[in-house]
Amino acid sequence: MFKLVLSDPSIFKTSFDAISSIVDEVQIEVDSDGLRLNAIDRSHITYVHLELKESLFDIYECDKPIKLNLDTEELMKVLKRSKNDDVMELTVDVGNLILTFEGAVKKTFKVKLIDLEYDTPSQPDIPYDIKIPIPVSILKEAIQDIEIVSDRVSFEVDEDKLTLEAVGDFADAKIEYLHGEKINEKARAVYAISNIKEMLKAEKFSDNTYLSIGTDMPLTLYLELLNEEGLLSFLLAPRLEEED
Template identity: 45%
Template sequence: MDEIICIVDSDGFRVTAMDRSHISFVTLDLKPTVFDEFECSEPERITLDTDEFMKVLKRMKNTDILTLTLDEGNLIVGLKGDAERKFKIRLIDIDYEPPQPPVLEYNSSIEVPSNLVRDCITDMDLFADRLNFLFDENYFIVTSDGEFGSADIKYLHGENITEVVKSCFSIDKLKEIFKASKFSKYVTISLGNDKPVTINFNLASNDGCLGFLLAPRIEQDE
């Protein structure tokens, strides 16, 4: 994810990034109500270097007040705590239309504690480099197989699932995604058969969502 696209309009602040290898999309949606103050006279779209933007965001503290301002080719990130800190990040000009995440329909979605899924991905990582997500009527089941061992995890989901769906994913990609498990206590997983999975972390206040779309590994793969 070399660049991120930020769109600000009357619906709020939306960030999208795509993995160059086209295997995954990330979107961050923040509604105007997330912000103490939100001003947008006309819609804007800017492109930033992902690394530069992340470096600055990581310097933020819980108690800092964050301001984002556009100023002639730069994004100004202001952090106000005991001192006033301003970071200026150069915008990137891109001359191509950034790819948009496909819109997918799912019949099967469940909500699970995000830590539980994160831990179970780490479990699977012991043996294998890919795992299966499976929903049946009662359980969310994760399985993996390796040369030296295998693992198998069942979680009673308590949702209304009517058909069995199953897809296989890269454990490394899922590990990356579930670093976001801090963002929200619960995660919504939407699954199909050999279809990309949609993984959404919703803010408790319901006015923000961090979402991921990850392509499946097809079982016949290497």
């Protein structure tokens, strides 16, 4: 028996908008506790983790663990057709994930499950001291600011500020955000803007977002649902400044 019902398809839509721009294929693991996905892109630059607890769902029936291997682009095409006030139901038959969106009409999509040798990447465990709550909208706009001068951006944290900065051929850009946190150390690392923009597509997952960085360490972006019922996180490898 496998049946999950969720009254807000936007959690899936926004997650897979980001995920499908990072990885082509994924394995979703579902068991009695909830749903999990771990993936890493081909170049091993971005690691993505999604988990949704069973308590988040209106109906959650999963009597034995199941692995769903999916083409993320095909899944995203279907998720885009949902409306935020539709009720979404997930079931399976032989070889398909069945997504039903019920609103003014009933829409049923069967997405073919794919064959996939999938080694779930192990989640890197990086101890961070710096954790800064920041609205994704602020981050998104800052990246658009930086983008006019460069395709790289440095993130720098000190006691007071998070500073995003880049030096370009014709202009330089610097965005300063007062974080209001009690932070006693500094950190600085450089990332590729194109990778950051992929993550930020998950913007609507949650308003409860924060990021962590360490000097020349990965950038981690966390988007957390209320009551710990869901988490979407991204871990993005830094670029060495000498690279080109």
